[in-house]
Amino acid sequence: MSELLKTPLHxxxxxxGGKMVPFAGYEMPVQYKDGVLRxxxxxxxxxxxxxxxxxxxxxxxxxxxxxxARSLETLIPISxxxxxxxxxxxxxxxxxxxGIIDDLMLSNxxxxxxxxxxxxxxxxxxxxMREHMAGVEVxxxxxxxxxxxxxxxxxxxxxxxxxxxxxxxFMDISTINILGVDCWVSRSGYTGEDxxxxxxxxxxxxxxxxxxxxxEEVKLIGLGARDSLRLEAGLxxxxxxxxSDTSPIEAGLLWAxxxxxxxxxxxxxxxFGEQRIFKExxxxxxxxxxxxxxxxxxxxxxxxxxxxxxxxNENIGKITSGGFxxxxxxxxxxxxxxxxxxxxxxxxxxxxxxxxxxxxIVALPFVKANFKR
Amino acid sequence: MKYTxxxxxxxIENDIVTVGITEHAAEQLxxxxxxxxxxxxxxxxxxxxxxxxxxxxxxxxxxxxxxxKIIEINEAIVxxxxxxxxxxxxxxxxxxxxxxxxxxxxxxxxxxxxxEFIK
Numbered sequence: 001m002s003e004l005l006k007t008p009l010h011x012x013x014x015x016x017g018g019k020m021v022p023f024a025g026y027e028m029p030v031q032y033k034d035g036v037l038r039x040x041x042x043x044x045x046x047x048x049x050x051x052x053x054x055x056x057x058x059x060x061x062x063x064x065x066x067x068x069a070r071s072l073e074t075l076i077p078i079s080x081x082x083x084x085x086x087x088x089x090x091x092x093x094x095x096x097x098x099g100i101i102d103d104l105m106l107s108n109x110x111x112x113x114x115x116x117x118x119x120x121x122x123x124x125x126x127x128x129m130r131e132h133m134a135g136v137e138v139x140x141x142x143x144x145x146x147x148x149x150x151x152x153x154x155x156x157x158x159x160x161x162x163x164x165x166x167x168x169x170f171m172d173i174s175t176i177n178i179l180g181v182d183c184w185v186s187r188s189g190y191t192g193e194d195x196x197x198x199x200x201x202x203x204x205x206x207x208x209x210x211x212x213x214x215x216e217e218v219k220l221i222g223l224g225a226r227d228s229l230r231l232e233a234g235l236x237x238x239x240x241x242x243x244s245d246t247s248p249i250e251a252g253l254l255w256a257x258x259x260x261x262x263x264x265x266x267x268x269x270x271x272f273g274e275q276r277i278f279k280e281x282x283x284x285x286x287x288x289x290x291x292x293x294x295x296x297x298x299x300x301x302x303x304x305x306x307x308x309x310x311x312x313n314e315n316i317g318k319i320t321s322g323g324f325x326x327x328x329x330x331x332x333x334x335x336x337x338x339x340x341x342x343x344x345x346x347x348x349x350x351x352x353x354x355x356x357x358x359x360x361i362v363a364l365p366f367v368k369a370n371f372k373r
Numbered sequence: 374m375k376y377t378x379x380x381x382x383x384x385i386e387n388d389i390v391t392v393g394i395t396e397h398a399a400e401q402l403x404x405x406x407x408x409x410x411x412x413x414x415x416x417x418x419x420x421x422x423x424x425x426x427x428x429x430x431x432x433x434x435x436x437x438x439x440x441x442k443i444i445e446i447n448e449a450i451v452x453x454x455x456x457x458x459x460x461x462x463x464x465x466x467x468x469x470x471x472x473x474x475x476x477x478x479x480x481x482x483x484x485x486x487x488x489e490f491i492k
Contacts, residue, residue, distance in 0.1 A: 036429040037404035224403075224429060297407050299427050324406040324429050331407075353425065 007053035008202040024119035036224035047151035048221035056122030098276030145205035150195030192233025234364030249280035288342035376487035445469040
């Protein structure tokens with residue numbers, strides 16, 4: 001096995017008692033001394049600081065930004081050309097069969113598109129863009145760390161460094177001077193809480209983290225709580241809840257495909273997988289991603305098979321993410337069931353250790369989002 | 374007190390054995406969120422999986438350390454799974470069993486050997 005990569009914050013994790021594990025080729029903290037449960041609850045109440053430097057930060061440039069946007073729109077079925085400067089949007093690369101290659105955040109930064117992609121997919125995503133976009137320059141940024149500051153007090157904390165962040169709305173992005181360096185700050189995240197993602201030059205990452213951690217409201221949060229936070233927020237984890245077989249329509253991500261890219265829209269179609277995606281928008285997909293709330297206390301984890309009946313006769317789908325929701329105070333899962341069974345309030349049964357345990361199909365999220373809109 | 378390689382502790386009083394998990398095991402598991410216990414009267418065999426513990430991270434089994442019959446279970450840890458993290462060595466015992474064959478106990482570790490084992 002090749003050696004694990006380290007983020008610019010590696011030493012900080014170790015000195016703060018981070019339990020380091022391999023993740024997407026990096027050595028990352030799964031938790032610190034407090035453990036997943038307390039870290040999760042802390043982030044929902046105060047502020048969590050996450051190192052997400054393993055994710056890919058990419059700059060895409062071309063003749064002009066419209067050119068870049070139009071090019072990207074052939075790979076990503078969302079509207080990019082009409083995204084205003086200083087705004088961010090959620091999207092995904094699709095393949096020819098309408099599956100999802102990766103999900104991402106992209107923003108209009110005036111003269112270029114800035115994109116954040118999943119760590120495990122970043123090299124493949126970049127190769128994909130280079131292969132299919134002519135006259136466009138795709139650069140992986142390797143000299144910046146990415147921090148996420150998430151939680152209801154994130155604005156209060158970050159405004160100590162630069163008051164201008166108070167003017168940012170959910171999904172705004174801006175260059176903000178923090179401790180004398182230009183950071184690329186977006187008001188977004190992966191927890192369902194208000195918060196910011198801060199791209200900072202690698203050599204300043206520890207200094208900034210330590211300055212943030214001086215506030216007693218701010219605690220380091222590991223990947224374990226990052227996962228339970230996003231699960232309660234109903235957000236997809238690539239490679240689990242979405243993959244190269246699942247379409248955005250099956251995944252319940254139609255909201256991310258603006259009307260202008262759908263059939264009849266002014267920039268309709270002309271993206272990979274258009275045939276399947278349009279067909280599924282029109283006729284409905286065969287299966288749908290849903291929230292699943294186990295009625296007992298046993299968590300139903302990834303790969304748990306779901307049945308329509310308590311005898312386990314009719315297999316209707318499976319769980320793709322599941323665990324315990326510390327804020328929800330109970331087990332929470334999401335997964336796919338055949339569309340016929342994807343009815344809010346319907347009872348299903350998950351096979352756990354040979355028993356068929358009852359669960360309900362529920363609307364996502366489990367914990368309401370707390371964004372600043 | 375005796376300890377197994379599965380990180381269980383056994384408190385032995387004649388042929389009645391109280392079983393729990395060690396502090397080391399509780400720490401490794403992380404925050405416990407679900408416990409499933411056997412039923413009183415269950416006849417169990419050594420190394421049979423008879424309890425389930427789920428933490429925020431994963432599910433694990435507890436094996437019966439001996440052959441015998443379950444005579445008491447600790448409902449408190451079913452109601453409040455976090456007790457397993459708070460006090461694994463005492464309050465958060467899992468079950469009591471009446472052993473039908475005590476001979477495997479000789480192979481289990483004493484405290485000094487267990488502390489060496491987890492080093």
